[in-house]
Amino acid sequence: MIDSIKKNSLEFFNTNGLPNKKLENWKFTSSKNFKNFSKSSSSINEIQKIKSDELSIVFVNGTLDKDSLKSFKYSHLLEVKNLNELNSKKLLHCSKNFFNETMFNLGMSEFENGSYLSFKNNSVIKDVINIKNYFFENEENKRISSFNIFHINEGSEISIIEEDIKENHSIFNLKLNKFICENSSIFKYGKSFNDDSQTHSLSYNYYQIEKDVALSVDSMVKSSFFNKEFIEVDLNNIGSDAKINILNLGKKEQHLDNNILINHNAEHCTSFQHVRNVLNHKSTAVFNGKVIVAEGAQQTDSNQSNKNLLLSLESNAFSNPQLEIYADDVSCGHGSTTGALDENSIFYLRARGINYSSAQKILIKAFAKEVIDDFSLSSLQDISEIALDSWIDG
Amino acid sequence: MIKIKNLEASIDDKTILKGIDLEIPAGEVHVIMGRNGSGKSTLANVIAGNEAYELDSGSISMNNTDITEMSIENRALEGIFLCFQYPVAIPGVGMAYFLRSALNAHRKHQGKDEMDALEFLNNAKGILSELGLDDSFLKRSINDGFSGGEKKKSEILQLLTINPKLAVLDETDSGLDVDALRTVAKGVNKFKNKDNSVLIITHYQRLLNYIKPDVVHLMIDGKIVESGDMSLVEKVEKDGYSWLEK
Numbered sequence: 001m002i003d004s005i006k007k008n009s010l011e012f013f014n015t016n017g018l019p020n021k022k023l024e025n026w027k028f029t030s031s032k033n034f035k036n037f038s039k040s041s042s043s044i045n046e047i048q049k050i051k052s053d054e055l056s057i058v059f060v061n062g063t064l065d066k067d068s069l070k071s072f073k074y075s076h077l078l079e080v081k082n083l084n085e086l087n088s089k090k091l092l093h094c095s096k097n098f099f100n101e102t103m104f105n106l107g108m109s110e111f112e113n114g115s116y117l118s119f120k121n122n123s124v125i126k127d128v129i130n131i132k133n134y135f136f137e138n139e140e141n142k143r144i145s146s147f148n149i150f151h152i153n154e155g156s157e158i159s160i161i162e163e164d165i166k167e168n169h170s171i172f173n174l175k176l177n178k179f180i181c182e183n184s185s186i187f188k189y190g191k192s193f194n195d196d197s198q199t200h201s202l203s204y205n206y207y208q209i210e211k212d213v214a215l216s217v218d219s220m221v222k223s224s225f226f227n228k229e230f231i232e233v234d235l236n237n238i239g240s241d242a243k244i245n246i247l248n249l250g251k252k253e254q255h256l257d258n259n260i261l262i263n264h265n266a267e268h269c270t271s272f273q274h275v276r277n278v279l280n281h282k283s284t285a286v287f288n289g290k291v292i293v294a295e296g297a298q299q300t301d302s303n304q305s306n307k308n309l310l311l312s313l314e315s316n317a318f319s320n321p322q323l324e325i326y327a328d329d330v331s332c333g334h335g336s337t338t339g340a341l342d343e344n345s346i347f348y349l350r351a352r353g354i355n356y357s358s359a360q361k362i363l364i365k366a367f368a369k370e371v372i373d374d375f376s377l378s379s380l381q382d383i384s385e386i387a388l389d390s391w392i393d394g
Numbered sequence: 395m396i397k398i399k400n401l402e403a404s405i406d407d408k409t410i411l412k413g414i415d416l417e418i419p420a421g422e423v424h425v426i427m428g429r430n431g432s433g434k435s436t437l438a439n440v441i442a443g444n445e446a447y448e449l450d451s452g453s454i455s456m457n458n459t460d461i462t463e464m465s466i467e468n469r470a471l472e473g474i475f476l477c478f479q480y481p482v483a484i485p486g487v488g489m490a491y492f493l494r495s496a497l498n499a500h501r502k503h504q505g506k507d508e509m510d511a512l513e514f515l516n517n518a519k520g521i522l523s524e525l526g527l528d529d530s531f532l533k534r535s536i537n538d539g540f541s542g543g544e545k546k547k548s549e550i551l552q553l554l555t556i557n558p559k560l561a562v563l564d565e566t567d568s569g570l571d572v573d574a575l576r577t578v579a580k581g582v583n584k585f586k587n588k589d590n591s592v593l594i595i596t597h598y599q600r601l602l603n604y605i606k607p608d609v610v611h612l613m614i615d616g617k618i619v620e621s622g623d624m625s626l627v628e629k630v631e632k633d634g635y636s637w638l639e640k
Contacts, residue, residue: 343446348482348536350466351442351475352496352552353503359467362495366486366535373486 001092002083002114009099010109016102025101025259028286028318029228033200034103037172039110040142056130057117061137062146062175064115077123083114083147091116091149094178095206095232097261104204104230107174110145118151119158121182128159128379135166135173147176152185159188161380164201172200183211183237190380191219192387193227200226211237216376220384221256222249222391228257228286235262235269235297246275247371247384249391250283250315257286264297267327273304276371278364279315287319291334295326304334309341309367361392395420395591396441396474396560401452403440409450410436412616418560421588423605426595427627428613429635434595435479437613438564441593442476443469456559471503473559473590477549477566483537489548490532493518493555500556521554524584525577543574550581561585562593567601579604599627614638 018034019026042061050065052058058068069075086092098104119125135144152158164173181187193201201224209215221227233242248256256279262271277285287306308317319336341363349359365388372384401414410433418424428434440447441454443466453462456472464472484492498508509517519529525547537545546566553561563582567575582605586592594601602624610627612620612635619638620626629637 342482344482345484347444347446347466348478348484349492349496351470351478352492352556353467353470353499354495355467355499356465358495358499362487362492363484366484370486 001087001089005092006109009105012099012105013102013109016105019102025230025288028284029255029257031103033226034172037141037143037200040137040139040144040171042137042142042144050132050134052132055127056132059131059133059146059148061135061144062111062133062148063113064117064148073127074123074125074129077120077125079118079120081116081118083116083149086116086149091151091180093208095234097232098176098204098206098230101204101230103174103202104176107145107176107204108147110143110174111147111176114147114149116149116151119153119156121153122155123153124155124157125159126157128161128377131160131162133162133164135164135171137171140170141172142170143172143174145174145176147178149178149180151180152182152187154182155184156182157186159190159377161190161192161377161383163191164193164199166199169199173202175201175203177203177205178208179205180208181210181213181215183213186214188216188376189218190375190377191221192380192383193219193221193223199224202226202228204230205232207231207233207242209233209235209237209240209242212239214241216243216245218245218375218377218380220247220249220372220380220387222387224254224256226255228255228259230259232261233263233271234265235271236265238266238268240266240269242269242271243374243376244271244273244275245371245374247368247388248275248277248285249368249388250277250279250281250285251391251394252281252283254283255285256283259286259288261290261292262302264291264293264300264302267296267298267300269297270301272302273306274371274374275306276368277306277308277317278311278368279308279317280311282312282314284316285318287317287321287336289320289334290322290324291332293323293325293327293330293332297327298329300327300330300332302330302332306336307367308336308338309364310338311341311364364392365389395422395457396593397455398441399453401437401440401454402450403436403447404450405436405447410447410616411440414452414616414618416611416618418591418593418609420559420591422608423586423592423594425602425607425610425627426593426613426618427597427610427630432613433616434613435564438476438479438562438593438595441469441562442466442474467499470558471500475553475556475558475561477546477553477561477563479564479566479568481537481545481549483535483540485535485538487536488532489534489536490515490518492536493532493552496552497555518551518555521551525551525581527551542569543571546570546574546578547581550578553585554581557585558590560591560593562595564595565597566594567596567598575601576604599631602627612638
C-alpha cells in the first residue's frame with residue numbers, strides 16, 4: 001500500500017515541482033535554496049553504531065535503529081513494524097492538505113525504511129521517552145527524507161521529547177510524521193532544536209485524534225537556518241483537547257515558519273495555539289494559523305495567539321491567524337501582536353538601577369518564558385530555559 | 395541632598411518645566427502641589443532621567459554629584475527612587491527576581507556583596523508583613539493583575555527594599571482607599587530618616603495627614619511660585635490655585 005502512495009507522490013512532485021510564492025503557505029517563504037540539495041544516498045548500515053540508553057529510541061537518518069530498542073526500558077509495550085508491512089488505510093491515512101504540498105510529496109516519495117511504532121493499550125509511561133534523531137552524511141547539501149508513524153493506543157499515557165543531533169550542518173531534513181491518539185490517551189510531544197546550525201528543516205506533522213484525548217505539542221527552535229513546520233490536528237471525536245505551544249528564537253538570517261491547522265470535526269473539543277517569535281538581526285518568522293470548526297462541532301472552545309517581538313529594524317514577522325466557523329454554538333478567539341520591547345517597561349526597570357542591557361534581557365526572557373511556562377513537559381521547560389538564556393546572552 | 399537649578403525641560407517641542415529651583419536637604423520631606431498639567435509629574439520624571447523628556451537647561455545634583463547627564467540606572471544607583479504614578483505591568487518577570495536584581499545592582503554599586511536568595515526572602519517577608527501583603531506577592535509578575543492599591547504597595551515594597559537616598563512619590567496617593575493610604579504612609583514614614591529625603595507630588599491634603607512635610611511648594615505653569623509650610627496646603631484646599639496667578 002505504501003508503495004502506491006509513494007508512486008503517486010512522486011508523480012505529484014514531478015508535475016508540480018518546488019513550491020513558489022503563489023501558494024498561500026509559501027507566500028512569505030522562499031524555497032530557492034531547496035534546489036541546492038540532492039537526495040542522500042547514505043544507508044543506516046554504513047553508519048557507526050549509536051550508543052543508546054533505557055529511555056531512548058534512536059533514529060539514524062530517519063530510519064529506526066532497532067538495536068536501540070534492545071536497551072529501551074519499555075520495549076515490551078511497543079509494537080514495531082516497517083511501513084511496508086502496513087495495509088491499514090486508517091493507519092496510513094494522512095492530511096489531504098499535506099498531499100497537496102509538493103514538498104510533502106517529495107518526502108513521501110523519497111523516504112526509505114519508515115517505521116510504525118505502536119504503544120499498546122493502556123501503556124502508561126511516566127518517564128519521558130527521548131527520540132534521538134541522528135543525522136550522518138559525509139557529503140554536503142544532501143536531503144534526508146523520513147516518514148514514521150507513532151500510534152498511541154487507547155488509555156495510554158506517553159511523553160516524548162525529540163532531539164536532532166547532526167554532525168554535518170548542511171543537511172536538508174525533510175521529515176514527515178504521523179501521530180494517532182486513540183480514545184482516552186494522553187500524548188505529550190516536545191521538541192527542542194538547539195544546535196545553531198545551517199540546517200534546513202521542513203517537517204509535516206499530522207495528528208489524528210480520537211475521543212477524550214489530551215494532546216500537547218511543545219517546541220522551542222533556536223537553530224536551523226531554515227525551519228518550517230506544518231502541523232495539522234484532526235479532532236475527530238468528542239471531548240478532546242489539543243494544546244500547541246511554540247517558541248522560535250531567530251537571529252542573523254534565520255527563517256522560522258509555523259503553519260498550523262486545527263480541524264474541529266467533533267463537538268466538545270478544545271484547542272489552544274500559542275506561538276511566539278523573538279527576532280533579531282535580519283531573521284524572519286511566519287505564522288499561518290487556522291482553526292476550522294466544522295458544522296455540528298458545537299461547544300468548541302478554541303484560542304489562537306501569535307505574538308512577535310522584534311529586536312531589530314530589519315527583522316520581520318508575517319502573521320496570518322484565521323478562523324473558519326461553520327457551527328453556531330462555539331467560543332473561538334484569535335489575536336496577533338507584533339512590536340518592539342516596551343520603552344516604558346525598560347524605563348521602569350532602569351529606574352530601579354538595572355542597566356539597559358540587563359533590562360532588555362529581562363524583558364526578552366519574560367516574553368519568551370510565557371510560552372515555556374505553558375509547556376506541559378517540565379524537562380522540556382528546563383532544557384528550553386537554559387537554551388533561551390544562552391540565546392539571549394549570545 | 396538634591397539640588398535643582400533653573401531646570402527647563404520639554405517633550406515633543408513643548409516646554410513643560412520653565413525654570414525650577416529646588417533644594418531638599420537630607421532629613422526633610424517636601425511636597426509639590428499644583429494643578430493638572432502644571433509640570434509636577436514631568437519634574438518627577440526628569441529627576442529620574444526619563445529619556446522621553448528633553449532637558450533644555452539647568453542642572454541636578456545629588457550630594458554634590460552632578461547627575462544632569464547621568465543615565466536612568468546610574469541616577470537610581472546614586473540614590474534616586476521614583477514611585478511611579480502608573481507602575482507598568484511586566485508579565486513574566488517575577489517580583490522576587492526583579493526586587494533581588496534591583497537590590498543587588500545597588501549593593502554592587504555600593505561595593506557590597508550580593509544578597510543571597512534566603513537573606514533576601516527573609517528581608518522581604520518582614521517588609522511584606524508591614525505592608526499587609528502575603529508572601530505569595532513575591533511570586534507574582536511585576537504589577538501584573540495587581541489592583542490599584544497593590545501597585546502602590548508594590549512601589550513602597552521596592553522603596554523599602556532598595557532604601558534609596560531620595561524618594562520621589564509621584565501621586566502615590568491617587569486611587570487609594572483609606573486603608574491603603576495609611577499603609578503607604580506607614581511605609582514612607584518607616585523609610586524616612588535624617589539621612590534621606592522625600593519629595594511628595596500630590597493634589598490632595600489627605601496623604602499629608604499621615605506624612606508631615608517640612609516644606610510645601612506650589613507649582614504653576616512649570617514654575618515653583620510659592621514655598622512655605624503646611625498652611626499653604628490648607629489654603630490650596632480652601633481657595634484652589636487662582637490666587638497664585640494674581
